[in-house]
Amino acid sequence: xxxxxxxxxxxxxxxxxxxxxxxxxxxxxxxxxxxxxxxxxxxxxxxxxxxxxxxxxxxxxxxxxxxxxxxxxxxxxxxxxxxxxxxxxxxxxxxxxxxxxxxxxxxxxxxxxxxxx
Amino acid sequence: xxxxxxxxxxxxxxxxxxxxxxxxxxxxxxxxxxxxxxxxxxxxxxxxxxxxxxxxxxxxxxxxxxxxxxxxxxxxxxxxxxxxxxxxxxxxxxxxxxxxxxxxxxxxxxxxxxxxxxxxxxxxxxxxxxxxxxxxxxxxxxxxxxxxxxxxxxxxxxxxxxxxxxxxxxxxxxxxxxxxxxxxxxxxxxxxxxxxxxxxxxxxxxxxxxxxxxxxxxxxxxxxxxxxxxxxxxxxxxxxxxxxxxxxxxxxxxxxxxxxxxxxxxxxxxxxxxxxxxxxxxxxxxxxxxxxxxxxxxxxxxxxxxxxxxxxxxxxxxxxxxxxxxxxxxxxxxxxxxxxxxxxxxxxxxxxxxxxxxxxxxxxxxxxxxxxxxxxxxxxxxxxxxxxxxxxxxxxxxxxxxxxxxxxxxxxxxxxxxxxxxxxxxxxxxxxxxxxxxxxxxxxxxxxxxxxxxxxxxxxxxxxxxxxxxxxxxxxxxxxxxxxxxxxxxxxxxxxxxxxxxxxxxxxxxxxxxxxxxxxxxxxxxxxxxxxxxxxxxxxxxxxxxxxxxxxxxxxxxxxxxxxxxxxxxxxxxxxxxxxxxxxxxxxxxxxx
Numbered sequence: 001x002x003x004x005x006x007x008x009x010x011x012x013x014x015x016x017x018x019x020x021x022x023x024x025x026x027x028x029x030x031x032x033x034x035x036x037x038x039x040x041x042x043x044x045x046x047x048x049x050x051x052x053x054x055x056x057x058x059x060x061x062x063x064x065x066x067x068x069x070x071x072x073x074x075x076x077x078x079x080x081x082x083x084x085x086x087x088x089x090x091x092x093x094x095x096x097x098x099x100x101x102x103x104x105x106x107x108x109x110x111x112x113x114x115x116x117x
Numbered sequence: 118x119x120x121x122x123x124x125x126x127x128x129x130x131x132x133x134x135x136x137x138x139x140x141x142x143x144x145x146x147x148x149x150x151x152x153x154x155x156x157x158x159x160x161x162x163x164x165x166x167x168x169x170x171x172x173x174x175x176x177x178x179x180x181x182x183x184x185x186x187x188x189x190x191x192x193x194x195x196x197x198x199x200x201x202x203x204x205x206x207x208x209x210x211x212x213x214x215x216x217x218x219x220x221x222x223x224x225x226x227x228x229x230x231x232x233x234x235x236x237x238x239x240x241x242x243x244x245x246x247x248x249x250x251x252x253x254x255x256x257x258x259x260x261x262x263x264x265x266x267x268x269x270x271x272x273x274x275x276x277x278x279x280x281x282x283x284x285x286x287x288x289x290x291x292x293x294x295x296x297x298x299x300x301x302x303x304x305x306x307x308x309x310x311x312x313x314x315x316x317x318x319x320x321x322x323x324x325x326x327x328x329x330x331x332x333x334x335x336x337x338x339x340x341x342x343x344x345x346x347x348x349x350x351x352x353x354x355x356x357x358x359x360x361x362x363x364x365x366x367x368x369x370x371x372x373x374x375x376x377x378x379x380x381x382x383x384x385x386x387x388x389x390x391x392x393x394x395x396x397x398x399x400x401x402x403x404x405x406x407x408x409x410x411x412x413x414x415x416x417x418x419x420x421x422x423x424x425x426x427x428x429x430x431x432x433x434x435x436x437x438x439x440x441x442x443x444x445x446x447x448x449x450x451x452x453x454x455x456x457x458x459x460x461x462x463x464x465x466x467x468x469x470x471x472x473x474x475x476x477x478x479x480x481x482x483x484x485x486x487x488x489x490x491x492x493x494x495x496x497x498x499x500x501x502x503x504x505x506x507x508x509x510x511x512x513x514x515x516x517x518x519x520x521x522x523x524x525x526x527x528x529x530x531x532x533x534x535x536x537x538x539x540x541x542x543x544x545x546x547x548x549x550x551x552x553x554x555x556x557x558x559x560x561x562x563x564x565x566x567x568x569x570x571x572x573x574x575x576x577x578x579x580x581x582x583x584x585x586x587x588x589x590x591x592x593x594x595x596x597x598x599x600x601x602x603x604x605x606x607x608x609x610x611x612x613x614x615x616x617x618x619x620x621x622x623x624x625x626x627x628x629x630x631x632x633x634x635x636x637x638x639x640x641x642x643x644x645x646x647x648x649x650x651x652x653x654x655x656x657x658x659x660x661x662x663x664x665x666x667x668x669x670x671x672x673x674x675x676x677x678x679x680x681x682x683x684x685x686x687x688x689x690x691x692x693x694x695x696x697x698x699x700x701x702x703x704x705x706x707x708x709x710x
Binding site: 095096098 | 337363
């Protein structure tokens with residue numbers, strides 16, 4: 001199996017998680033752990049950058065759903081950026097664009113956090 | 118490009134083109150040609166609808182235009198509009214007999230509701246959109262800004278245009294439908310992938326929480342729901358095993374649990390809002406109840422709250438949920454069976470260890486004591502009952518014997534027995550009398566065990582030269598002493614309370630004399646409480662009779678084996694529930710020495 005890796009970089013108030021490889025039922029616990037750690041530190045402004053992610057399954061999307069309520073209850077958000085067409089298709093098919101803000105690149109997402117309208 | 122046809126046409130028909138009327142006609146034709154190319158090159162419905170209105174409006178100076186598309190039955194929806202209020206878009210009107218030819222509203226005096234709608238909108242000309250004899254919709258235009266009425270030619274031109282447009286709309290609609298089908302196919306594939314993936318993953322997880330976690334990820338990712346809880350049916354009743362989201366705090370879920378039994382007959386997912394029996398669940402924010410099937414029975418239930426995008430659950434999602442619920446149930450069932458197997462193996466392993474502990478603690482052989490015949494026997498039960506006996510030749514030439522029954526079974530009993538054995542072997546060579554030894558053993562056991570653990574214990578010391586003996590009975594079944602002289606059976610019960618029950622308990626020493634031919638049988642309750650299939654105990658009376666009858670004519674080993682065989686016969690196939698232990702001593706007669 002192709003591996004999955006999540007790398008965390010804190011940029012000021014915003015935590016950016018860089019995903020790479022395959023995010024499926026098998027690797028989902030790793031991603032969940034990374035998100036949980038950020039939230040445990042009360043870092044509720046999160047960007048997930050999908051630049052190097054090859055594949056995501058609905059279990060992977062489930063992780064976002066699992067945290068979004070808590071994050072938004074604390075005035076934060078999870079924003080998504082740099083989705084490849086293949087990855088975006090899964091988000092789109094399952095109706096995620098209605099619930100999550102999706103950006104072409106990380107800077108736009110960052111800007112939205114820094115200068116909310 | 119579009120004009121190349123027109124310019125070559127002009128070139129070839131120079132003379133005929135003198136007439137301005139013809140020239141105008143040609144321009145119109147070229148416009149149709151242009152529009153036709155434009156419309157048919159596009160599969161984008163929005164751009165087609167825009168062009169249908171904007172091209173004529175620009176050419177003829179028309180300020181308002183609408184396009185209506187036919188929906189179900191006789192209903193037409195405002196799909197596009199120029200120069201009219203945005204609020205019209207999406208509205209539907211009923212048109213019972215839509216026109217098949219262009220009509221002018223001002224010519225039409227009739228009071229028909231749909232015509233009045235157009236009249237109010239100041240629409241003058243209505244053209245049908247017809248494709249292969251099927252009404253696809255209507256186009257409407259207001260009067261021209263120059264106040265001139267629509268000429269015959271103009272109407273012809275617009276009618277031709279509407280025919281071309283109908284074809285283009287049909288194409289675009291087909292294309293949209295194809296896209297929709299493709300998308301729903303993609304969604305189906307996505308669902309199947311999810312099921313396939315979770316099925317594969319669940320085969321590798323054997324703990325319940327791990328399985329439920331995977332289920333929750335799939336539910337959340339695939340269903341866009343992050344409000345749910347899961348209950349499983351245990352031997353003791355329903356239990357909440359998982360909950361997620363602010364709508365389902367623990368205390369609320371416990372209310373759900375109380376009503377689970379009512380759902381035991383569910384065979385497929387149920388919506389709470391369409392079923393009056395399920396109002397209770399609806400009031401708890403539960404929208405959908407999904408049973409988890411195991412061998413035709415409801416083994417668990419998933420309660421789903423509202424979806425995060427507030428859309429209702431679709432019919433096709435119910436299939437997915439059912440399948441997901443059922444494969445999860447299979448995985449849970451498998452994990453339970455595997456756990457049971459492992460637990461059973463662990464218990465068996467533990468029992469094996471307990472057996473070997475007991476085995477090592479019991480004497481492998483018996484000392485040769487002149488003038489005496491000594492033999493002990495232990496038949497362990499499957500669960501290892503914790504019986505113990507010992508024969509210890511002391512340095513002063515006396516023989517110490519002990520028999521004990523540790524409460525409980527298995528490993529804990531074996532460990533306590535091991536404690537007792539070690540304590541006894543340490544104390545017996547000290548300068549203590551039997552009461553003092555027992556006093557210390559009692560405190561040792563008391564210190565090392567909880568109240569529900571105790572030991573019945575009998576300690577016996579024999580002077581092989583004289584036949585004198587001392588003993589202490591700490592709550593053990595009194596051994597039987599058969600006097601050869603008169604055939605009387607004596608019970609040795611002097612002593613005190615069982616070991617481990619009371620700190621600093623005091624013990625009394627009993628004593629007596631073994632004469633030639635006398636026989637002493639120490640035993641554990643596995644003998645007297647041996648049960649047959651009618652739930653009768655072997656009991657003291659049978660044992661006493663057996664001693665009187667058989668002991669005089671048998672050696673100790675012979676007697677013990679005979680007794681065990683008799684017990685086996687008595688039980689008649691019923692499993693032995695407790696250890697059977699016997700320790701027999703016989704003083705030999707002079708002649709047989």
